[in-house]
Amino acid sequence: MAEFGCNEHHQSEVINYMRFARSKRLLRLKTVDSCFEELKDSRLVEETFTVDEVRDMMDGLHAVVRGEVEMELINTAHTNVLLLRQLFSQAEKFYLRLQTDISELENREQLEQVAEFEKTDFKVSAKMNQDCSKPKLAPLNEGGVSELLNKEIAKLQEENDTLKAKLRTLESQAMNVLDEKTKAQRALKDLQKVQGDQQLTAQSKEISCLEDTVAALKEDYEHSLTVNAASQKDLQENLVSAKHELLRVQEQLALAEKELDKKFQQTAAYRNMKEILTKKNEQIKEIRKRLQRYEPNE
Template sequence: MAELGLNEHHQNEVITYMRFARSKRGLRLKTVDSCFQDLKESRLVEETFTADEVSEVLSGLQALVHSEVESELINTAHTNVLVLRQLFSQAEKWYLKLQTDIAELENRELLEQVAEFEKAEFTSSNKKPSMDLKPKLAPLNEGGTAELLNKEILRLQEENEKLKSRLKTIEIQATNVLDEKSKLERALQDLQLDQENQKDFLIKAKVLRDLENTIAVLKSELQKTLNDKTENQKSLEESLATAKHDLLRVQEQLSMAEKELEKKFQQTAAYRNMKEILTKKNDQIKDLRKRLAKYEPED
């Protein structure tokens, strides 16, 4: 846009700084001129001087000029540091990191360009600065858009960390619930196997009851046969004894089966409890999935 390649606002800032530097430089030059003028008025009052006197005068003048020039150079360096500090402070408000290229400070082409710009701005135009060419820097220690933005960024970062921590906690809880669900599913499978065993037991119990009924019928028939046929009593008694042994064996089996059935029925009550626990855990898992769905991005 302009001779220095800056926008209007930044170019005006450069002009303001150059005006400040010119005024300081002018004051220092006046001070150096006054050194020479004081020397002329105080020391150069005689018509002739010896070599030692001339050397002494020049040494004193050299010391004065050296002190003034050194003071100006130091002040200029410190002033430049303050300018950089203002720029860097404003940049940090927006989380920017500015860099400087020291090598460019000795670029003769750029230095000549700045000299021509200064000459054109302060020599040719001879204009006095207007008030609108001196915009103030944004306040560094006061509130404003940058400060509010910084606070909002910090708040969002804290909220993001809280959400990450909460999501991690929910993931751990979900993992624990899934593990517990797996255990309950395995327990349910075991109970289902026990249920199948109970069905087999019931079938065997039915067979035993049928056998008991058969034995009862056989006993009745045997008693009738004993009454009707005495000659076959011995054979019938042996059959009866065998039937009694069978009955005792069957009764023993039935007793064991009844004990096992009682034990299985007790496990059936545990099965109901486990099923209720599994139902509750499934509800918890569904609830956790719904909660997790709020934090997962949509497809």
């Protein structure tokens, strides 16, 4: 069997298509022959014809033959489109993009090779494939594509597991932060009742806002499971925002501590308040260290 520029399986597919095209071509040629035979049997019954009669017969034959040829060309074009759609659909399942070179369809050398293949090897190959069952379309280079897809799936699965583990850790950290902030809020409320200071109310509001920010951060972490890797950027931005909030609260607490020191340096309430604020500063520093573990160095 002569080489046709493709493997044995694809060469067999080409032979099947050429067999189909040849059967359609022979059928259309028989139709054209029947047009001429019908003209001979129905119109050529007299010995002499006028010029107008001959012209009328030729025009009628021309219209019939032209219609048959045009129908065959249209059908051939549509058949080729269906064949291309099968190949493209199969390639798209494996994320392949096939390309065609229309200029090569008029390559005389390759057309002669196809004609030679049809004259010689086609008949032998067609006879060998008569008893073969009709195969289904097989993917091109299936092994390489499957291996690539498996690697990509494994990579995505690994990233997903990493995100899940990170989310569980961040959820635990967020819950700890909420517990610590709740304790801090209670301590500030108790201090507000003892001192009756208006500034402590503002500090309590800041703590409440910070708690809402941490809750929103937790919600963003949960949402990161269902989105792609791009959501990690939003997560880092939320962490930076929370860090800034903590720093601002720490600064305001320090100012409040100074003011309260001035007012209550000689009272027992002052000593209790200072002890609470000192404990609060240590908790905030610990929270800051925890948050710095999950953000890049600036």
